[in-house]
Amino acid sequence: xxxxxxxxxxxxxxxxxxxxxxxxxxxxxxxxxxxxxxxxxxxxxxxxxxxxxxxxxxxxxxxxxxxxxxxxxxxxxxxxxxxxxxxxxxxxxxxxxxxxxxxxxxxxxxxxxxxxxxxxxxxxxxxxxxxxxxxxxxxxxxxxxxxxxxxxxxxxxxxxxxxxxxxxxxxxxxxxxxxxxxxxxxxxxxxxxxxxxxxxxxxxxxxxxxxxxxxxxxxxxxxxxxxxxxxxxxxxxxxxxxxxxxxxxxxxxxxxxxxxxxxxxxxxxxxxxxxxxxxxxxxxxxxxxxxxxxxxxxxxxxxxxxxxxxxxx
Amino acid sequence: xxxxxxxxxxxxxxxxxxxxxxxxxxxxxxxxxxxxxxxxxxxxxxxxxxxxxxxxxxxxxxxxxxxxxxxxxxxxxxxxxxxxxxxxxxxxxxxxxxxxxxxxxxxxxxxxxxxxxxxxxxxxxxxxxxxxxxxxxxxxxxxxxxxxxxxxx
Numbered sequence: 001x002x003x004x005x006x007x008x009x010x011x012x013x014x015x016x017x018x019x020x021x022x023x024x025x026x027x028x029x030x031x032x033x034x035x036x037x038x039x040x041x042x043x044x045x046x047x048x049x050x051x052x053x054x055x056x057x058x059x060x061x062x063x064x065x066x067x068x069x070x071x072x073x074x075x076x077x078x079x080x081x082x083x084x085x086x087x088x089x090x091x092x093x094x095x096x097x098x099x100x101x102x103x104x105x106x107x108x109x110x111x112x113x114x115x116x117x118x119x120x121x122x123x124x125x126x127x128x129x130x131x132x133x134x135x136x137x138x139x140x141x142x143x144x145x146x147x148x149x150x151x152x153x154x155x156x157x158x159x160x161x162x163x164x165x166x167x168x169x170x171x172x173x174x175x176x177x178x179x180x181x182x183x184x185x186x187x188x189x190x191x192x193x194x195x196x197x198x199x200x201x202x203x204x205x206x207x208x209x210x211x212x213x214x215x216x217x218x219x220x221x222x223x224x225x226x227x228x229x230x231x232x233x234x235x236x237x238x239x240x241x242x243x244x245x246x247x248x249x250x251x252x253x254x255x256x257x258x259x260x261x262x263x264x265x266x267x268x269x270x271x272x273x274x275x276x277x278x279x280x281x282x283x284x285x286x287x288x289x290x291x292x293x294x295x296x297x298x299x300x301x302x303x304x305x306x307x308x309x310x311x312x313x
Numbered sequence: 314x315x316x317x318x319x320x321x322x323x324x325x326x327x328x329x330x331x332x333x334x335x336x337x338x339x340x341x342x343x344x345x346x347x348x349x350x351x352x353x354x355x356x357x358x359x360x361x362x363x364x365x366x367x368x369x370x371x372x373x374x375x376x377x378x379x380x381x382x383x384x385x386x387x388x389x390x391x392x393x394x395x396x397x398x399x400x401x402x403x404x405x406x407x408x409x410x411x412x413x414x415x416x417x418x419x420x421x422x423x424x425x426x427x428x429x430x431x432x433x434x435x436x437x438x439x440x441x442x443x444x445x446x447x448x449x450x451x452x453x454x455x456x457x458x459x460x461x462x463x464x465x466x
Contacts, residue, residue: 113417114417114419116321116324116325116328116419117321117377117416117417117418117419118417120317120320120321121317121416124317151375152316152317152375155375155378156317156378159378159416163417196413196415197413200415200416200417201412201413201414201415202378202379202414202415202416203412
């Protein structure tokens with residue numbers, strides 16, 4: 001057993017590894033705090049600039065993305081919650097609907113979470129979606145950015161997504177258990193150990209298992225673009241991992257209700273796209289033209305929903 | 314609207330009052346949403362038979378996203394249990410209070426975990442670096458970065 005006391009350690013003799021750890025944690029804090037939890041949308045050229053003096057492979061991959069219509073990026077703070085935060089933002093932005101989401105608290109309860117540990121988090125998410133629905137389309141971005149930059153709102157939503165991920169894993173344990181390993185030791189973990197240590201704990205980064213589980217729990221298509229600096233021989237300079245939970249018979253909604261849900265749920269027509277760099281996730285956004293088209297398609301339904309919401313009140 | 318922190322703590326407190334605490338755990342005081350005290354005793358056979366310890370929880374406005382600061386009270390004649398994970402100033406080295414904290418843990422769940430940490434103790438001794446740690450320890454145990462390198466005790 002040993003301790004590093006951050007207040008008293010300064011001025012004492014430190015081992016090289018302690019100095020490294022200290023530097024690393026200071027560096028992390030410094031880079032983290034300067035960035036909003038969710039930043040505003042910027043052209044991907046901002047990211048390119050950061051790599052221009054570095055790896056050509058990264059620059060080539062960014063150029064490839066730009067050529068293929070991925071012209072903007074919305075960055076998330078690198079605090080271990082970036083995947084959940086980026087995905088939540090993109091989800092609420094593309095899919096401000098409670099039809100499916102409102103069924104998920106029952107899933108959490110069914111795997112044994114007490115209502116009191118998650119209901120406040122759920123209410124924050126539900127409240128935000130209702131406020132987004134009530135806003136005209138052009139005002140939503142401002143509302144969402146300010147919500148996701150507010151730590152209490154933002155972290156509550158992140159926490160709900162973590163618990164939803166955990167609940168999905170726990171309720172489908174046999175499907176996932178062969179793939180659950182301790183990220184550091186490589187030892188096989190059971191679903192409870194994995195969820196407690198690597199999903200529910202705050203600030204723990206998500207890996208492929210968590211991403212797969214959350215896309216299935218939310219029934220949303222997710223594309224993850226890997227900006228990994230690898231040079232590929234094929235035409236595709238950037239690898240995309242595509243998650244399509246609704247095409248998977250084990251996780252898709254039951255066939256009998258599919259037809260009914262398709263008509264009532266505003267199914268996102270395009271996947272949520274995340275940009276992965278080693279250890280970090282941001283939101284990748286397609287160019288204005290594609291975006292405008294997407295907006296027009298969704299607008300009629302959104303207006304209807306907003307109206308329906310008003311009537312309910 | 315009340316903050317998430319006070320909403321959550323209000324619910325936890327209501328549950329404690331309506332359903333009571335698990336055996337061996339008792340609420341001493343919870344007059345606000347910043348600091349609560351409990352007593353804990355280990356039931357059955359253990360190295361701490363007949364001992365009663367006082368646990369203090371301090372909550373910041375980010376609770377339950379951020380962990381509570383939990384320690385044994387060592388003032389006015391109260392003592393911290395002698396345990397390889399408990400420093401003589403009352404600070405506790407437990408991963409669930411640090412990097413494995415999750416909001417799914419409630420105050421009562423933390424008490425139960427610490428109670429079983431004491432119950433399973435085989436060797437009543439202080440952490441090896443107790444004196445060095447206590448000399449420099451910050452007031453708030455959350456400011457300490459513990460290394461959880463021993464899961465066996």
